[in-house]
Amino acid sequence: MATYTEYPPKGYRVRMSTYWWLGKWPYLKFTLREISSVFVAWFVIETLLQINALIGGPAAYTEFQDFFRNPLVIALNVISLFFVVFHTFTWFNLAPKAMAVRMGGKRVPNILISGPNYAAWVVVSAVLAWLLLRG
Amino acid sequence: MAEQIAVEVTRFSPERDKTPSIQSFDVPLRKEWVVLDALNYIKDKVDGSLSFRWSCRMGVCGSCGMMVNGEPKLTCATFLTDYAPGPVRIEPLKNFPVMRDLIVEINDFLGKLSKVKPWIIRQKEKPVTEGEYLQTPEQLDTYKQFSMCINCLLCYAACPVYGLDPMFSGPAALALAQRYNMDSRDEGKEERMDILSQHDGIWGCTFVGECTQVCPKHVDPAGAIQQYKLTATQEWFKSFIMPKGAK
Amino acid sequence: MLDISSHDVLLIGGGGAGLRAAIAVAETNPNLSVAVISKVYPMRSHTVSAEGGAAGVIGKNDSLDEHCYDTISGGDWLPDQDAVEAFVKEAPLELMRLEHWGCPWNREPDGHIAVRPFGGMKKERTWFAADKTGFHMLHTLFQTSLKYDAVARYDEYYATKLLMDDGQVQGAVAVELSSGKVQAITAKAVIICTGGCGRVFPFTTNAAIKTGDGMALTYRAGAPLKDMEFIQYHPTGLPFTGILITEAARAEGGYMLNKDGYRYLQDYNLGTPQPTPVLRSMELGPRDRLSQAFVKEFERGRTVEGPYGAVVHLDLRHLGEKKIEAKLPFVRELCLKYENLDPVRELIPVRPVVHYVMGGIHTDLNGATPLQGLFAAGEAACVSINGANRLGSNSLTECLVFGARAGRAAAEFASVQRPPGRHLLAQAAEEEERLQDRFLNKSGGRERIATLREEMQKTMEQSAGIYRSGESLQHAAGKLRELQERFEDIGLDDHSRAFNTELVAALELASMLDVAESVIQCALQRQESRGAHQRTDFPARDDQKYLAHSLVSRQADGSPVVSYAPVTITRWPPAERVYGK
Known part of the structure; x- marks a missing residue:
């Protein structure tokens, strides 16, 4: 490797503000996307709590359902749903960046990578909705 | 008199200043001028001590990157009229130590x-x-x-x-x-x-x-x-x- | 405070030729220490702006002799034919070496190197990486150079003087721009690869850094410059900016049109128009002839009047979007950005623009100058393979072939020399004092750098343009003497040490004034018309008197004096230049 001629460091370094992520919409969007993981985790915990309540018998499950009717929990879940959907969109949109699939010498258009992801999402959601709502 | 635009430029001399400051110059606003032309106008006609890097002025040598109104830009490929009526602020590239005026350590x-x-x-x-x-x-x-x-x-x-x-x-x-x-x-x-x-x-x-x-x-x-x-x-x-x- | 560092071989200039030379030194003798001084980071060097391609015989229907003939006739029989033969022979190998180092050359569908036609070339032999060939070559060389431990870089150092001991060059004095510190860098051999001097003209494709620094360093050290009167105008520059529209645009089939939409080159003995490009004909004629045709067309009132002077049109519309995107994406990018027009649908306004200097530091086939220990390569040097007019795509290859040759020769020279002594430090101290007294600590100077620079550029354009006359050159010589005197009274606004770019601008202006004087003096003395040097008072070529290289040296009072050296003719006796037939 080439040796490097060093000179005394005397540049002025500007410190990044703690609130750098508020300065620009792309940075804020990025921060929201990162925060969305917290809400994804919350849904996982909820599911685990639900399973625990199911194991605990009808009384425990009723108690769990009461907890779910609490307006604060409903509000939290609405916000969580928003973030999880946001997370899903950003994740699917990232897929074509990470997967540079080539066919016939040309890079496959982004929509062909993210499209099936969205389609699968819709299908799985529809099946779940059918299972839950049919009866 | 031709139309003017205020160009606000970061000034910093490691020998003289503790922190960078902003200095404003009035520069003719010409439709074919890029931001770099404004800087050269200042250097040639007003204050020869303004320091910045530039060379090819056709967007391929990579020397003249600076923050223009907070966005990182090649100043040879960024037109002044896009920032009319101004003022337009030109600062050294963010995230690098500033060596002098608009020059950063890379x-x-x-x-x-x-x-x-x-x-x-x-x-x-x-x-x-x-x-x-x-x-x-x-x-x-x-x-x-x-x-x-x-x-x-x-x-x-x-x-x-x-x-x-x-x-x-x-x-x-x-x-x-x-x-x-x-x-x-x-x-x-x-x-x-x-x-x-x-x-x-x-x-x-x-x-x-x-x-x-x-x-x-x-x-x-x-x-x-x-x-x-x-x-x-x-x-x-x-x-x-x-x-x-x-x- | 003065610093001293020592190396075996010192490169001044880190562009195509400099980096190739540095690698050649490292490969010739891995024990040698190589230093590269550059006033910009090497990947900013002007090689980066070269667009069209690099010539080297590779096609099965091509031959080395044909490349030789095109180069020699293109240079109006002024190139040294032994140099051209060596160049043409080594060209494909050097380009292949760059392929092995990773240069993204365009390819044929089967994976072999693709070549394109180019002006003045009878066969397709121009290797290309879309229309960013220089960019890719420079970055390939730079990135490859990073793997050699022996190569030390002095990025953003400006060389102000060559260190001399008993007529032998033993290093240079340089200013570290970031700190303003003056440093003596000694070496057993020095290679100058600082590029050309297009900035002595106001309207040029050349980057801001192309101020002839290395030529001036050499000239002041006592070695002659050669053939400086030959300045190439490229026929297709964008008005106002001077940004180059590559010759590849014509090689891919572009037309040159006057205000009537007429392919005017047919009126200038360049052949008859065909719908597709014909080699060595019409738009693929040599650059000197095309630029001269523009002036004639202007005189006939058949150019278009634009806001920045007369223009003609380059028409690419018939090539279609697909071809333009594949072969000329940078042309489209530049037109969209700087002219706000799309060549897929619109005509590109163009005019001749100063592009290249055929002349330079006088060297032999191995880059050696008459000064012991000093070598040169690239546009800064004149071997000469370009003669009175360079063919497009020969110069990138020249950087490689003669960069490598100079590197090898300097390495061999340095291997048998004793290290320079510390006594050179005294010269460096003297130089440091000069910089302080004349610029940094001086107050009260009345002349501004930009004023003198603009006057010099205007003088050069008016008297040493596409057509010259004895009268205008005589006037220019006087004017440049006056500017030299006024330079003594220069005053800087900036007296600080850290990144004093105004000091650099002053030193560059000093270089340009010396180089400009050498151009004018050579042009004044050559009383004939040949290639890019067209005298209205001597319109014919005169092989009796001027089949010779101009050698310009600096006299004690700073003024230039010209002498002549013979041209080497091997197998191609001087003849008429014929195009389009």
């Missing part, structure tokens, strides 16, 4: 570039008399985009990860590493893997994506890094499943 990048081994690595060199390594246009196309980097460092100025952690290798160096990894003539992927898959390498990137947005040559460093993350993960899995047989 040796850090050159060190990082050397570290990722941005050259063709071959197990065995073929003599030039035996001709070229064949490479189809399709193979060329796989890495061509990443080879377009002019090292202007706008991506580093846009990258908050680099701003917060100067140890991070950064978008351009990682994209150029990927440029050689993808080159069909190269056999150095494994050698580079150890360097790239460190914490300061690809895993430092949290995919903010702004590097790709500001790149004047459409290199897409964010894409390069995400692709490499996928490769590194696959390699990790392979070595996990077949610890001995894995290459």
Whole structure:
């Protein structure tokens, strides 16, 4: 490797503000996307709590359902749903960046990578909705 | 009198000042002028001590990257009229130490570039008399985009990860590493893997994506890094499943 | 405070030729220490702006002799034919070496190197990486150079003087721009690869850094410059900016049109128009003839009047979007950005623009100058393979072939020399004092750098343009003497040490004034018309008197004096230049 001629460091370094992520919409969007993981985790915990309540018998499950009717929990879940959907969109949109699939010498258009992801999402959601709502 | 625009410029002299300050100049607003022309006007006609880097003024040498109204831009390819009626603020590239006025210290990048081994690595060199390594246009196309980097460092100025952690290798160096990894003539992927898959390498990137947005040559460093993350993960899995047989 | 560092070989200039030379030194003798001084980071060097391609015989229907003939006739029989033969022979090998180092050359569908036609070339032999060939070559060389431990870089150092001991060059004095520190860098051999001097003209494709620094360093050290009167105008520059539209645009089939939409080149003995490009004909004629045709067309009132002077049109519309995107993406990018027009649908306004200097530091086939220990290569040097007019795509290859040759020769020279002594430090101290007294600590100077620079550029354009006359050259010689005197009274606004770019601008202006004087003096003395040097008072070529290289040296009072050296003719006796037949 080439040796490097060093000179005394005397540049002025500007410190990044703690609130750098508020300065620009792309940075804020990025921060929201990162925060969305917290809400994804919350849904996982909820599911685990639900399973625990199911194991605990009808009384425990009723108690769990009461907890779910609490307006604060409903509000939290609405916000969580928003973030999880946001997370899903950003994740699917990232897929074509990470997967540079080539066919016939040309890079496959982004929509062909993210499209099936969205389609699968819709299908799985529809099946779940059918299972839950049919009866 | 012709129309004027106020140009606010960062001034800093390490010999004189503790911190940078802003100085405003009135510059003629001409429709064919780029921001760099305004800076040259100031240097030639008003204050010869204003310091900035520039050379080709056709967007390919990569010298004249600065923050224009807070956005990293090549000043030779950014028209002054886009900022009329002004004022327009010109500052040194963010995330780098300021050496003087609009000049920043970029040796850090050159060190990082050397570290990722941005050259063709071959197990065995073929003599030039035996001709070229064949490479189809399709193979060329796989890495061509990443080879377009002019090292202007706008991506580093846009990258908050680099701003917060100067140890991070950064978008351009990682994209150029990927440029050689993808080159069909190269056999150095494994050698580079150890360097790239460190914490300061690809895993430092949290995919903010702004590097790709500001790149004047459409290199897409964010894409390069995400692709490499996928490769590194696959390699990790392979070595996990077949610890001995894995290459 | 003065610093001293020592190396075996010192490169001044880190562009295409400099980096190639540095690698050649490292490969010739890995024990040698190589240093590269550059006033910009090497990847900013002007090689980066080269667009069209690099010539080297590779096609099965091509031959070395044909490349020789095109180069020699293109240079109006002024190139040294032994130099051209060596160049043409080594060209394909050097380009292949760059392929092995990773240069993304365009390819045929089967994976072999693709070549394109170019002006003045009878066969397709121009290797290309889309229309960013220089960019890719420079970055390939720079990135490859990073793997050599022996190569030390002095990025953003400006060389102000060559260190001399008993007529032998033993290093240079340089200013570290970031700190203003003056440093003596000694070496057993020095290679100058600082590029050309297009910035002595106001309207040029050349980057801001192309100020003839290395030529001036050499000239002041006592070695002659050669053939400086030959300044190449490229026929297709964008008005106002002077940004180059590559010759590849014509090689891919572009037309040159006057205000009536007429392919006017047919009126200038360049052949008859065909729908597709014909080699050595019409738009693929040599650059000197095309630029001269523009002036004639202007005189006939058949150019278009634009906001920045007369223009003609380059028409690419018939090539279609697909071809333009594949072969000329940078042309489209530049037109969209700087002219706000799309060549897929619109005509590109173009006019001749100063592009290249055929002349330079007088060297032999191995880059050696008459000064012991001093070598030169690239546009800064004149071997000469370009003669009175360079063919497009020969110069990138020249950087490689003669960069490598100079590197090898300097390495061999340095291997048998004793290290320079510390007594050179006294010269460096003297130089440091000069810089302080004349610029940094001086107050009360009344002349501004920009004023003198603009006057010089205007003088050069008016008297040493596409057509010259004895009268205008005589006037220019006087004017340049006056500017030299006024330069003594220069005053800087900036007296600080850290990144004093105004000091650099002053030193560059000093270089340009010396180089400009050498151009004018050579042009004044050559009383004939040949290639890019067209005298209205001597319109014919005169092989009796001027089949010779101009050698211009600096006299004690700073003024230039010209003498002549014979041209080497091997197998191609001087003849008429014929195009389009």
